[in-house]
Amino acid sequence: MSTSKPSMPSSRAVVATQALGVAAITTVAATVWLGLVVTPPDEFMGNLVRLLYVHPPMAWVAFLAYGVSALASLLYLWPRTRAEHFDRLAGASAEVGVVFTGLTLVSGSIWGRPTWGAWWVWDPLLTTTALLFVLYLGYLAVRRVPGEFQARARRSAIVALVAFVDVPIVYLSVEWWRSLHQAPTVLNPTTHKTYVHGSMAWTLLLGFVAFTLVYIWLVAHRYRLAELQDLEDTAGLEMALAERRSEGMA
Amino acid sequence: MNGYVEAGYVVILGTLATYAVSLVARERAVRRRVGAESGKDGAHVAGGLGATPPAVDDPGTST
Numbered sequence: 001m002s003t004s005k006p007s008m009p010s011s012r013a014v015v016a017t018q019a020l021g022v023a024a025i026t027t028v029a030a031t032v033w034l035g036l037v038v039t040p041p042d043e044f045m046g047n048l049v050r051l052l053y054v055h056p057p058m059a060w061v062a063f064l065a066y067g068v069s070a071l072a073s074l075l076y077l078w079p080r081t082r083a084e085h086f087d088r089l090a091g092a093s094a095e096v097g098v099v100f101t102g103l104t105l106v107s108g109s110i111w112g113r114p115t116w117g118a119w120w121v122w123d124p125l126l127t128t129t130a131l132l133f134v135l136y137l138g139y140l141a142v143r144r145v146p147g148e149f150q151a152r153a154r155r156s157a158i159v160a161l162v163a164f165v166d167v168p169i170v171y172l173s174v175e176w177w178r179s180l181h182q183a184p185t186v187l188n189p190t191t192h193k194t195y196v197h198g199s200m201a202w203t204l205l206l207g208f209v210a211f212t213l214v215y216i217w218l219v220a221h222r223y224r225l226a227e228l229q230d231l232e233d234t235a236g237l238e239m240a241l242a243e244r245r246s247e248g249m250a
Numbered sequence: 251m252n253g254y255v256e257a258g259y260v261v262i263l264g265t266l267a268t269y270a271v272s273l274v275a276r277e278r279a280v281r282r283r284v285g286a287e288s289g290k291d292g293a294h295v296a297g298g299l300g301a302t303p304p305a306v307d308d309p310g311t312s313t
Contacts, residue, residue: 032259054262090270103262110258121277214266221273228280235284 027210034203051111057211060105065097068165073157092222101133124173125181135163193245
């Protein structure tokens with residue numbers, strides 16, 4: 001296993017994160033402007049269609065975050081690739097994923113109230129998404145259970161892989177069960193038909209790009225925070241050991 | 251427009267902004283603490299976000 005000590009981020013990494021932050025803010029601002037001002041209202045949904053530019057990207061980023069977390073967990077569990085940074089990446093990505101899953105649920109609820117007449121329905125897609133949210137909250141709780149680093153990381157990686165099983169279930173739930181929630185809007189995997197065109201399609205695409213950039217920026221900062229916390233723990237431990245040694249010599 | 255649409259955008263952007271600011275604030279706080287601890291040992295650590303830190307700062311080896 002790679003046991004390299006955590007270090008302060010290089011100046012190049014800091015500059016790259018800052019550039020990424022600027023790109024994320026710019027694309028999100030463009031998405032909001034296009035979504036609220038430029039694109040036309042929908043023939044059937046009216047202005048409510050404007051939630052299309054933010055709600056599906058939230059769900060996409062949540063899936064992406066859990067995918068990255070599962071992959072990093074797998075790489076941590078695999079003896080040849082086991083390294084501390086995979087554990088940090090899995091934790092950072094899952095935490096950001098929980099934020100995006102929460103936003104998927106809330107924005108969906110806000111959209112559902114005027115569309116379905118209810119803030120919440122026990123629809124298969126909504127229920128499995130809520131389960132996903134709870135599963136990853138559990139994963140984050142498991143990560144906080146105190147213990148020796150390797151045992152904690154291994155336990156967390158297994159939980160992340162178990163929780164990830166729900167991701168394809170969420171995605172396919174609209175196909176498997178009779179659902180109130182509509183099937184994929186952008187590209188139907190069965191009919192291969194697209195339902196979004198023109199400025200609406202470009203704005204939706206930009207929304208996916210914008211929130212993916214936000215995800216990368218947030219994970220970069222969450223990863224760096226975890227690295228600094230590990231550095232702080234290591235420093236504290238080494239100082240305590242040094243004090244003990246000096247006490248022993250005195 | 252529609253109150254629901256504005257509410258959706260405000261909730262999403264507000265939550266992401268709050269989370270981003272909290273991450274940066276926590277990162278700065280830990281960096282400051284690590285810097286203070288390293289300072290006791292005579293090591294140098296960058297003070298804030300965006301500053302140029304050293305490539306590796308190992309307080310354990312700087313005593």
